[in-house]
Amino acid sequence: MKLADNKATLSFSNGTPSVELPVYHGNIGPDVIDIRKLYAQTGMFTYDPGFLSTAACQSAITYIDGDKGELLYRGYPIEQLATQCDFMETCHLLLYGELPNAEGKKNFTRTVTMHTMVNEQMQFFLRGFRRDAHPMAIMTGLVGALSAFYHDSTDINNPQHREIAAIRLIAKMPTLVAMAYKYTVGQPYMYPKNELSYAGNFLHMMFATPCEPYAVNPVLERALDRIFTLHADHEQNASTSTVRLCGSSGTNPFAAIAAGVACLWGPAHGGANEAALNMLGDIQKAGGVEKIGEFIKQVKDKNSGVKLMGFGHRVYKNYDPRAKLMQETCKEVLGELGLENDPLFKLAMALEKIALEDEYFVSRKLYPNVDFYSGIVQRAIGIPVPLFTAIFALARTVGWIAQLNEMIGDPEYKIGRPRQLFTGSNRRDVTPLAQR
Numbered sequence: 001m002k003l004a005d006n007k008a009t010l011s012f013s014n015g016t017p018s019v020e021l022p023v024y025h026g027n028i029g030p031d032v033i034d035i036r037k038l039y040a041q042t043g044m045f046t047y048d049p050g051f052l053s054t055a056a057c058q059s060a061i062t063y064i065d066g067d068k069g070e071l072l073y074r075g076y077p078i079e080q081l082a083t084q085c086d087f088m089e090t091c092h093l094l095l096y097g098e099l100p101n102a103e104g105k106k107n108f109t110r111t112v113t114m115h116t117m118v119n120e121q122m123q124f125f126l127r128g129f130r131r132d133a134h135p136m137a138i139m140t141g142l143v144g145a146l147s148a149f150y151h152d153s154t155d156i157n158n159p160q161h162r163e164i165a166a167i168r169l170i171a172k173m174p175t176l177v178a179m180a181y182k183y184t185v186g187q188p189y190m191y192p193k194n195e196l197s198y199a200g201n202f203l204h205m206m207f208a209t210p211c212e213p214y215a216v217n218p219v220l221e222r223a224l225d226r227i228f229t230l231h232a233d234h235e236q237n238a239s240t241s242t243v244r245l246c247g248s249s250g251t252n253p254f255a256a257i258a259a260g261v262a263c264l265w266g267p268a269h270g271g272a273n274e275a276a277l278n279m280l281g282d283i284q285k286a287g288g289v290e291k292i293g294e295f296i297k298q299v300k301d302k303n304s305g306v307k308l309m310g311f312g313h314r315v316y317k318n319y320d321p322r323a324k325l326m327q328e329t330c331k332e333v334l335g336e337l338g339l340e341n342d343p344l345f346k347l348a349m350a351l352e353k354i355a356l357e358d359e360y361f362v363s364r365k366l367y368p369n370v371d372f373y374s375g376i377v378q379r380a381i382g383i384p385v386p387l388f389t390a391i392f393a394l395a396r397t398v399g400w401i402a403q404l405n406e407m408i409g410d411p412e413y414k415i416g417r418p419r420q421l422f423t424g425s426n427r428r429d430v431t432p433l434a435q436r
């Protein structure tokens with residue numbers, strides 16, 4: 001970051017002397033006011049719950065222009081990455097800063113492929129869960145448990161440990177998600193097949209059985225690869241910030257990523273794809289397209305607690321570029337599977353059209369986000385609804401680990417320790433139990 005020529009001056013109306021605060025430029029996007037010395041100079045904190053105006057770190061990985069609806073990974077537009085590169089190239093880009101050449105891609109893919117198996121003990125660990133456990137509950141446990149199996153990659157301060165942990169996490173997440181699925185349906189786990197692509201291997205581990213040959217459908221493989229690419233990173237979102245905060249204490253990478261998985265689970269974040277599909281299912285059951293008006297009325301009623309899931313975003317105040325790409329993939333997958341008349345897809349299109357014209361959504365700049373269509377694609381592929389967020393976690397793992405490693409390598413990195421505005425009781429004395 002570059003120190004700007006101008007400074008910010010903070011003045012107070014009560015006579016407290018004003019303070020000058022340095023301003024920094026990034027490469028693109030808003031400047032930041034450096035308030036690190038504010039408390040020492042004034043005895044005051046800043047107050048910004050939800051981080052509406054706070055940059056918690058500097059980062060060179062992902063840039064979002066929410067007004068334009070632009071998403072760049074290391075400078076490359078998501079549209080180009082989604083159509084000209086695959087997920088392995090995207091992982092290389094996010095982790096190392098550059099797209100690989102052909103040789104580099106081969107080597108990186110090979111390294112990831114060689115780590116796809118998990119320690120055989122993991123399946124006994126998995127057995128401790130109820131068969132009907134939510135896949136995200138299982139994933140939070142399994143990812144955290146990796147630190148109990150791979151002791152040679154748990155030192156966050158050792159660059160080699162960090163690198164091998166990154167590769168292991170990217171390689172093993174599909175295996176763990178597929179194991180969680182197979183466990184809930186009572187089918188044997190399928191070992192990874194090294195001749196397949198990253199997405200193809202995931203389809204194989206999910207849908208093959210030992211009884212019959214399984215051929216990966218290239219359209220579904222490409223669709224899944226695109227889902228992975230679109231979800232790979234998204235700047236300082238809630239789960240990434242969780243990973244950074246968790247990792248800032250020096251904990252091991254697997255534990256930090258498990259914290260990210262836990263955060264992603266929530267319906268305001270990664271859980272939205274599951275919630276969006278459930279919402280479409282509920283409208284469909286209630287009468288389908290004809291019931292959209294009634295549903296939109298409920299959404300606009302603040303007391304109803306109903307939200308249009310898959311709509312709205314903290315940063316995008318324009319169409320989420322990932323949603324456009326996901327809509328394309330959705331059409332391709334439904335076409336391939338002969339599901340062009342899929343009622344939920346039609347319902348989603350109708351709902352989107354009405355919402356995009358409605359004053360409530362227009363005035364609040366609420367547009368479809370990536371989750372609006374990703375659920376329909378995943379459902380068409382055969383992925384059960386409760387597993388959607390686990391697929392998001394699988395894809396976001398590379399972003400989490402790239403951001404975690406960037407933070408550890410940053411000379412300005414400190415343990416994250418937010419402060420507070422205390423509104424509780426003043427000091428008081430305990431009344432003995434008998435007198436309370």
Ligand code: CMC
Pocket residue numbers: 234237267268269270271272299306307308309310311312313314315364366369370371
């Ligand atoms: N349906 C109805 N109203 C909404 C919605 C929605 N989906 N999203 C925002 N609003 C309204 C909100 O009620 C508020 O209205 P008002 O100004 O009258 O009080 C206004 O729009 C601003 O919303 P906000 O809650 O202040 O915005 P936020 O930045 O805090 O929340 C959000 C962003 C994503 C949590 C929210 O839009 C939401 O809950 N959306 C539905 C869940 C969803 O699709 N999440 C996936 C996000 S993308 C994937 C990911 O990155 O995880």
